[in-house]
Amino acid sequence: MKLGKGSIFFPDDFIGLGSPDAIRQSLTRLHKEGKIIRVAQGVYCYPEIEEKLGLGIIYPSSEQIAEAIARRDQATIVPSGAYALNVLGLSTQVPMNYVFLTDGSERYIPLSNGSGITFKNRVPKNISFQNRLAMLITSALRSLKKENVEEWHVKRIGELLKNEPKESVMADFKQMPVWIRNIIKRAYE
Numbered sequence: 130m131k132l133g134k135g136s137i138f139f140p141d142d143f144i145g146l147g148s149p150d151a152i153r154q155s156l157t158r159l160h161k162e163g164k165i166i167r168v169a170q171g172v173y174c175y176p177e178i179e180e181k182l183g184l185g186i187i188y189p190s191s192e193q194i195a196e197a198i199a200r201r202d203q204a205t206i207v208p209s210g211a212y213a214l215n216v217l218g219l220s221t222q223v224p225m226n227y228v229f230l231t232d233g234s235e236r237y238i239p240l241s242n243g244s245g246i247t248f249k250n251r252v253p254k255n256i257s258f259q260n261r262l263a264m265l266i267t268s269a270l271r272s273l274k275k276e277n278v279e280e281w282h283v284k285r286i287g288e289l290l291k292n293e294p295k296e297s298v299m300a301d302f303k304q305m306p307v308w309i310r311n312i313i314k315r316a317y318e
Contacts, residue, residue, distance in 0.1 A: 134177040137168070137189055137197035168194055169240050188242065191227040195246050204233025207256045209249065213269035217289060219282055230256050230268065254304060262293050263301040267309055275308045287316035 132138060143152045156173060159165045165173050168189060177187040189197075192208070199206040207213075210228040214220035226245045235250040258264035266286055270278065290298065295317055302310050 132175045136175045169238050202233045204231050206231045209268045210272045258301045260297045263298045267305050270309050
């Protein structure tokens with residue numbers, strides 16, 4: 130197995146190269162030597178190192194870690210809550226803990242930087258969108274709640290949808306509550 134800089138990996142990626150104890154010991158030794166970093170229990174990264182500006186180790190984002198875990202578990206994930214709002218520019222609040230909806234296992238993963246990732250299990254219907262932007266908008270608006278949506282939110286959604294084919298977004302209308310469909314229709318006007 131060849132890993133490039135910035136790769137996120139797990140002990141199970143090395144099955145067949147030794148016993149589980151030998152693999153764990155090797156990863157622990159590489160971590161102590163500073164060759165890899167441990168971003169969470171059982172989650173490692175071969176870090177990128179930025180030398181020109183002297184920034185040093187570039188840690189993977191929480192989203193990159195969550196996506197790596199989802200790939201490993203063959204699960205679908207969708208940003209939710211304050212994180213979804215922040216990703217879309219509907220909030221300037223940067224969450225300390227990241228919440229993802231998933232069709233996989235529900236759990237909380239504490240990260241080595243003090244933040245954490247929460248996976249909340251949802252029925253596949255709520256995360257089986259064809260259009261990623263439609264899925265993010267739906268997740269963010271559900272978190273915001275209908276009564277808290279302001280006109281500037283609708284304008285921002287309109288900006289996001291400007292380059293998105295309307296048919297692609299409307300194909301996911303079945304997964305959206307009626308009030309979110311109405312906001313999207315207004316945003317396209």
